[in-house]
Structure formats: C-alpha cells, structure tokens
Amino acid sequence: MALRQTGDLSRVYPASRPMTAGIGSSAPRDPGNNCHKTQESLLSSASGYKNYRGVLNWCVVMLVLSNARLFLENLLRYGVLVDPIQVVSLFLNDPYSWPAACLVIVSNVFILVALYTERQLSKGSLSELVGLLVHCINMAVLLTFPAAVVLLVPSVTSVGGLFVLGTYTIVLLKLYSYKDVNFWCRELSTMKAKKLSRSLSCKSHIRERKVCYPGNLTLRDMYYFIFAPTLCYELNFPRSPKIRMSFLLRRLFEMVRKYLIIFFSFCQWMIPIIQSSMKPLEVNLNLSFQVPNHLLWLMFFYWFFHSSLNFTAELLRFGDRQFYKDWWNSESVTYFWQNWNIPVHKWCLRHFYKPLLRRGFSKMFSQSAVFFLSAFFHEYLVSVPLRMFRLWAFMGMMAQLPLAWFVGRFLRGNYGNAAVWISIIIGQPFAVLMYVHDYYVIHYRQEGE
Template structure:
C-alpha cells in the first residue's frame, strides 16, 4: 500500500482536457458576441446587396470590360514568342516588347480604375487581381520560353512530373510537347486558367475527372461564399461603422478596444476565405482541367517562424517568387538577405497595388506594415522556438495584418462618407 502511494505522481503529460476547455470557452465567448450582434442590429444579411458592390450602374460593367480587354495583352505575349521562335525579331526587340506589355498590364487597369468613377472598390479589386495573376503568368511564360531558346529548340525543357509533386486522381499523365510546339492558343489559355503561376511546357495531368470529389468542392464553394457574405454583412460592417468615431476623436482606449473586437471576426473570415479559395476553388479548377499538381498550400498553421508561414501558406506565389525572382538574383551574386528583402518589397508592392488603387488612396503606414514582416521574421526566428514561435506567428496573423486592412477600410469610410456629410 505504501509503495503504491509513493509510485503515484502529480505530473501529467496529457493536457487534452485543458485544450478542449479552451476550445469550448472560445466557442462560447464568440457565440455570445454573435448573439449580442443579432440582438443589437437584427438580421443584416442581404445577398442582393452584394451585387451593388460590383456595380454602381446596371448598364455599366467596367470591371468585366477590363477583364475581357486583358486578352489583348495575353495575345500580344503569345505572338511575340511566336516571332521570337521564328527568328523574325531579335531577342533584344522581344525583350523590349515583353517589358512594355508587362508594364502596361499593371498600369492600364490602374489608370482605368482611378479615372472611371463607375468602378466600385470590390469590382476594382477583382479586375486588378486578374491583371496581377496575368502579369505573373506572362512573366513566367516569357522566362520559360527564353530558357527554351537558350537550351536549344528541339530538346528544350522536355520535363516529367517532379517527384515532389502531390499526385492525385490516379497516376499523373505527362504529355510530350517540345518548344516551339507549345506556342498555341490552346496551350496559352490552358496555362491562363490552370491553378499555377509557373509555366511549363508539360504540366502534370490527371487521367479523369472525379465527379464526387468535384461535387463536394462545389458544395463547399457555394456554402462558404454564402457564409463569408453573411459574416461580413452581419458582423464586420456594423463594427467597422462604429469604429469611425473613436478614430476621428483619437480616443486610444476605444481604438484598441475596437481593433481587438474587429480582429476576431476579421481573422475568422480570413480563415474561411483561405479554405474557400486555396482548397475548394483551386481544387474545382484543377479537377475540371485535370491539372495534376494540387499542392496549393502546406501546413502553415504549424509555422514556428514568420518565414515558414510566408513560404507555405500560398504555394503558387511562393514557387513563382523562388523560380523567377529569388533564384535569379542569387545566381547573379546577390546576397540571400538582399534577395529576401527584394521579395518582401515586391510582395508589399502588389498588396498595396490591390488595395490602394481600388480605394483611390495610398497609406505609407500600410506599406511599412508589410515591410515590418522582415524584422519580425528575424526576431521570431532568432529568439523564439517551438510553440512560442508558433504563438508569435498566430498573434501576428490575428493582430497584425487584419488591423492594417481594417484601418484601410476605416480611412476609406472617413474620406468618402463622413467628409460628404
């Protein structure tokens, strides 16, 4: 009996019950906030109102027209590559044409958004996002074809699926296209709609379309987009509107209270949007196109450093930056730190491009907030490890970037609504 008492210990390694308690408390606290919102404001969800976010005038569709016009730049890139392959223009001339085409892809839609009053902010974000994707894709298209010409026309870049690719839907079926047989309309538009930013002559392909898998992803798309609209209208909009007065009066205690109150729904909406876009939507697109590489994200939620998060939450962009930006700079003798800083600068530029142009305003603090990720990544990687590093990453996600986005929205409301009253 004495031996049994002595062998007992008060140290436990299984804390599942405490974790479950934390989850239950988190759910209950947020349920209380949501119920409080319903009691205070009533039901604000109005799906029809979403249409007004894209259109001011039912007879004027500037954002859609911008997307259609983007085909001009796509065809210009394709025909430039055809001329280069045929030898009718020199490499220098082709480089100049590509550079002008890529520069116009960024400048033209921005000028239209800034000059045309009928373009709504949401419609502008949609159009500029399409143009940004086209810019990255055509940049990759230009580089890969240039590499093909440098290596030789007949045998250039005949690739097979890399062993690191995630193969789904059975065995990945490689095709056998060689340069310049890839310079066709079919090949170009397949690449434009494919869920990748990096061009290849031979993409990994799946042998068939799985109908059940496709239907599940379609159901997720429809369900989560409705949930996003409901949460934004019911939870986000009234909270943002109520945060204007503290910002205007510079009431710092109320500002902090409002920002913390906005951080939770904002982050929840961000997580739902992430799943809707990177898992449901991209898998639907990949399944319809029988695209074999389904690695759209990795386990960023386990990130123990900010750098790991940025490398794994958006794999298509990460692969593009690594292939067409980071590695070329390293090969030219640029230091790793300088190359990483350049990648952050490019990321900050495109984030501001997609936000400041539609809202027709620029805030230096938002750009500097993006660049603050560099010292934050160094500090977390240098001083924090394991669970502490993971907690720091989650805090930066919940408190950092969502606050910047919300402050931008607040500034837009102040400039466009309170100034007119």
Template sequence: MPHSGAAAVETTTSNLSNSDLNFSIRRRASRAEADSENDDVSPVGDSNNIVNGGGDRKTVKDGGDGVAFKYVYRPSAPAHRRVKESPLSSDAIFKQSHAGLFNLCIVILVAVNSRLIIENLMKYGWLIRAGFWFSSRSLRDWPLLLCCLSLPVFPLAAYVVEKLAKWKHISEPVVVFLHFIITTTSVLYPVFVILRCDSAVLSGVTLMLFSCVVWLKLVSYAHTSHDMRSLAQSFEKGDASPSSLIEENNYDVNLKSLAYFMVAPTLCYQPSYPRTERVRKGWVARQLLKLIIFTGFMGFIIEQYINPIVRNSQHPLKGNLLYAVERILKLSVPNLYVWLCMFYCFFHLWLNILAELLRFGDREFYKDWWNAQTVEEYWRMWNMPVHKWMVRHLYFPCLRNGIPKGVAILIAFFVSAIFHELCIAVPCHIFKLWAFIGIMLQVPLVLITNYLLKKFQNSMVGNMIFWFIFSILGQPMCLLLYYHDVMNRKGRID
C-alpha cells in the same frame, strides 16, 4: 446443466496431461504479464478480454480461460514496473494524440459562437445589407467588366511575340522589350480604368487581382520561354549536352499550352503539367456546395459583425489610444474568421475545383502554414503558387546574378508589397501605403522570429508571434486604416 464455458475448460483439461496444462498456464501468465507492462491489458475487472498466446486480445465467455487469471492477476504482482510521465507533463504532452481535446475545443467554439450570434441577432437584428461592398453602382461597373474581358489580349500578344522569336524574325533584345511592354500594360491598363471610374471597392479589387495574376503568368511565360529558347540554341550549337530538362521542356510555341496555362491554378509556365485521369463530377458538386456555404458564412460575419464595429470606430492613429486598441481587439476575432474562411474558400475549395475541372495534377496550393515557426516559414507555405513563382522567377535569378541572399529576400518582399498595395489602394482610390508598409514590416519580423527560434529552440514562440501579428494586430489595424481613409475621401465622416 454445467456452464458451457466450464464444460469447455473441463474438456480441454481432460485432453491434456498435467504437465502440458501447467506449461500452457505458465506460458499464458508470462505473456500476459509482459503485455501488462505495455499497458495493453484490460482492467482486472474485465474478465472478457485476455491475452492470447500470440499476443493479441481474444474475447471469450466468462470462465472460458479463467484459469489464466488465477495465475496472472495476483495481489503480489507488481503494479508499477517502470518510470512514466503524466500525460499532460511537459515531457510527454507532445508524444501523444490530443484528438479528444481538439474535439472539445471545437464543441466549445461552436457553442460559444452560436450564443454570440444569437445574442447579436437579438440585440441588433438582421444587419445584412449591400452598402459598402455591393453598392447600387456595382451593376453599372461595366467599364471594369469590359476591362476584365479584354485581359486575354495580353497573353495573345505574348504568344505572337514568342512565335516571331521562334521564327527568328525579331532579335532577343526586341523580344525582351516587347514582353516588358505587354506585361506592364496588363497592369497599368486596369489601374487606369479603375481610377477613371468611381466603381465599387469589391469590383476594383476583383479586377486588380485578375490583372496581377495575368501579369505574374505573363512574366513566367516570357521568362520560361526565353530560358527554353536559350537551352535549345545551346544544344544546337553543341555547347550543352542533352539533358532531361531539355527533353521534358522541348521549346515549342503552342497556343493550346498557353491557353491552358492562363486558366490553370498555377503561376509557373511549363509546356505540360501532371494530369489526372478523369473529372470527379460528384466531388466537384460537393466542393461547390461547401464554397457557397462558406462564402455565405463569410458574408454574414462581414455584414453582421465587422461592418458595425468598423463604422462605430475612430481612425486608429487619431484620438484615444485605449479606445483604438479596444476596437482592434474587438475586430480581431471576426476578422480572423473571415480570413480563415477566405483561405479555405480560395486556396482549398476554389483552386481544387478549378484543378479538378482542368485535370490539373499538382494540387499543393498551400502547406501547413498554421504550424509556421517563423514569419519567413509562413510566407513559404501560405501561398504556394506565388511562392513557387518567387523562387523560380525572382529569388534564384537574383542569386545567379550575384545578388546576396538577404538582398534577394528583400527584393521578393518589395515586389510582394507593391502588388499588395496595388490590389488595395487602387480600388480604394487612396495611396497611403498602408499595405506596402505592412508587408515590408515582415522583414524585421523574419529576423526576429528566426533569432527567437535559434535562441529558445522552441517552435511555439515564433508561432505565437505570427498569430498575434497577423490575426490580432496587423489585419484589423490595416482594415480600420483603409476604411476610415476611404470614408474621409468620400466625405462621409469627419
């Protein structure tokens, strides 16, 4: 019995004239050759895939279209038709996907780190403890808990001030003064409580972060309300024409809007926000599970790796320089893992969970900061809620008041440095200004990386400097400095 594919060819041939058959073969051959120039044809040995008349591949049985191969894949057909670069050459390496190599790096990373974890457990055993992070007095930090629970008093006070301002019971200078008192007290009050109580460091850091968030939100609320009030008054007097800005942000003192703003994952106040239609409960449950897993992994790295390295180190600015460098380099890898886990847990998981529960629509909490070409670009993409606050309530107000751009950027870094110092120095009960100096040193790094980007026209130079300064040098150095200063204050080490 003849092969079904051969029978199909024979039947097709019998229904066509010789001229039609030759035309069909030449047409297929020309299209297959053209397609071979684009590297879209199958290897010669693969006789199951041939080019169809429409340019698409079509799978047929062996012999079904074997006539086409007779005229296409000949020894005399040229195998090299145009100039091409090797995939890993400098001219072609960034023009194609490297997903396979990326997967290989992940596999190697998992394998290597798994071996290191097993080796660490075999050598040192299970080192998880409460110790420095959760001491026995953590459960007795009730003054800090009460302070945290009393923070909503300050937004309520700001609401009362705005309500009085709307009713025109107080003048604008009085409104500004009262908001200044409220916002300043919202930060100084937690600082006073922490300094009076010898609390656990983690408890103090948590309270300071909450108080700083409240301060930023209250400043945005007061500044935005003042601006909307000014626009409304100008419109009433006829000094300004109606605009979409006035229509969208109609001045109204609403306690519900303020309450939503205080819990929403944003630092910039506005009367209404883009909202999603519903809460995805299954999605929230999955994100919560990820948050628990990555938080546990972060705690494991801290207790099993970072704490032993830090305890067995010396003050980085005292003693042997080479030894200090070795400790910093050894600390850099686990510190980098913790930093990346912290970013993923807070900026991606927690803020998205909060946004989903509140149906908050704008979830651009970060951009691709890992591709930052300069240090300035990193700070613009790393923390979008703070960046938007800085641009809206600090940077552009400085420019509108005639302050040069460079000075405005310096002021933004100065404010950021103050809050970084408060969040670390106050819970540690030491004021060595390490965090403040570390943030202010970003200013010359901004100038250096901007210069290198313009000079070499290469995004990788600034990106590598950013990773080295933040991951290899800056954060491990800061961690060692604060740890040893805290331990020296408590008299635990010499």
C-alpha cells in the same frame, strides 16, 4: 474402477499448481510479470504523442459557444442586416455599366500579344532584344492600364476594382513566367539539347505525349496555363487520370457554402463594428474587430486555397494540388510566408529570388527584394481600388523583415509559433482599421460636417 472412470486427479490438479480457496480465485501469477514499465505521460513532449484531435474538437466547440452569445446579441441589437442586393452593389454602381467585367475581357489582348511575340521569337522573326522589349512594354501596360481605369472611372466600385487588379496581377505573373520558360527553351535549343531540363518539364501521372518547344506555342496551351491554378509555366504539367465528379461536386458545395458564410458574417458581424469605428481621428482597436476579421480571413483561406483551387484543378485535371503547407505550425515568420501561399512562393523562388542569387546578390538582399515586391503588390491591390494611398499595407509587409529577424533570433518552438499567430491576429486588423479610418475621413467626414 472409480479411478478409471474419473481419471487421474493429479493430471487435473498437478502438484505444481495447487487449487486455491475462494470464489473466482486463480493460480498465483509469476512475481516477475510486472504491470509497470518506464514510460512518459502523454502530455510530455518526450512521449511522442501527437493525436490531439479531441483537443482540437474541444477548441472548436468552445469557439462556437463563446461566439454564440455575440451572435445572438448582434441579432437582437441590429436585426438581420444581410441583403442579397448588396452583393450586386459591391460590384456594380450602374446595372447597365459593367466596367470591371469589360476590363477582365480586355486582359485577353495582353495574353495574345505575349503569345504572338513568343511565336515570332521561335521563328527567328524577332531578335531576343526586341522580343524582350515587347514583353516589357506589354507587362508595363498590363500593370498600369487597369490601375488608371480604376482611378479615373467613377463607376468602378472598390470591390470591382480589387477583382480587376487581382486578375491583372495574376495574368502579369503568369506572362512573366511564360516569357522566362520559353526563353530557357530557346537557350536549350541553341545548345542543341536533346531533352528539356527537369525544371521545364515534369513527368505526368498518366502516359501522354510530351510537348516540346515550340509545339507549346498554341492558344490551347496558353489558355490552359492562364486558367490553371499555378503561376509557374511548364511545357508539360502533371495531369490527373480523370475528373472525379464526387470530388468536384464536394468542392463546389464547399465553395458555395463558404461564400455564403463569409458574406453573412461580413454583413451581420463586420459592418456594425466598422460603422462603430468610423469616428474622426479615432480608431477602435479591440478584440470585437480582431476576432471576426481573423475568422473571416481563415474562412477565406479555406474557400480560396482549398475549395476553389482544388475545384479548378480537378476541372482541368491539374495534378499538382499542393497550394499550401502546414503554415499553422510555423515557428518563424519566414516559414509562414513560404508555406501559406505555395503558388506565389514558387513564382518568387523560381523567377525572382534564385535569379538574384545567380547574379551575385546576397541571400539577405534577395529576401528583402522579395518582401519589397510583395509589399508593392499588396499596396497596389488595396490603395488603387480605394483610391487613396496611405502605404499601410506596404509598411505592414516590410515590417515582416525585422519581425522575422526577431522571431528567428530570440524565439523558438511554441514561442515562435505563438508570435506568428499574434502577428496574424493583431497586425492584419490594425492595417484594415487604418484604411477604414482614412477612408471615412476622406469620404464621410466633410459630408458629416
């Protein structure tokens, strides 16, 4: 009866699993159940581990802490140097004269000339040769007219001149692409093509009526392209379904915040360093200038290529948001220049590099020609607003060719990436200080003497 009440003890404690003594003891495990296996350490490259978010946060914290001391020393030594009036003075010498804004408005004349020329070409009122001549004259004046005004009108400030020339350069590249694409459309029409090639039109994210040539030659289409965050024209741009207000407001908040940070950092941090470097025939090349210059460059990149261009794209429902790629992982100089500014890279590839290859030029010559064009515009955007020609920006860009060859030939992987970062951190501040020194010698040395 007792066994019936308590049950069979052999069922509770079978012979194959005997009880062991001791508190918390358990049955012995299978000796084949090992706790080790063949595996690599996380920091080994063979492990395939890539989540270094904690290390990145550590770098950010160390960067903030290391610069906090410099920030406090700067405040104690110079006080608060930020003056909102300086923002206005950078763009205007005379509050009643706005030459930079007037020049930007005048740029509409060149846009309308390009549109009118394309309309006449579509109707057959102009021959291709005459149309090409009109486009060339229009773009030549577009390039030289603002430069002449900036050089000859004293009321145009250096920052205002940079803004004007940057705007005109963007319009120039856009009109060149506009001319090319419409010419390709006329060629396809001549060949009686039923559909536009994939390079001239792309599928939209939503169902919208496709625009075909010459239905694209309208004011609305032209000015959409002028304001769109791209330099390459298409008849049918990819469009997003709607404007996301939360995304738009976040980008707007980022734009304002980053602008205030950049302005405060420049006034409080950069100006004292620049003033201390303004000595005749003496350039202060040290990390006190290179580090803030590099940080401002990084903040400007985020402000322009991420916040500003995404804000514009969202406002216009422009679908292609790839304005940059992972240039920070560049293991070669060529990869950096191909991925840090995607709109310019696409334009160079589509309207300059590939046409040179189709005409029989070698890859080396075509690549050198692209760097030469980029060097010209870099010098154009710096020397003309400063009203002095020293070719530091031009030589800095052309020096990228031998640097790209050296890094691609002798350095790989992390060494190549380190070389790219060193060229960015050291090379750009060097060119900036050269311009600072020359500007001081030209404008302030004689006054001091």
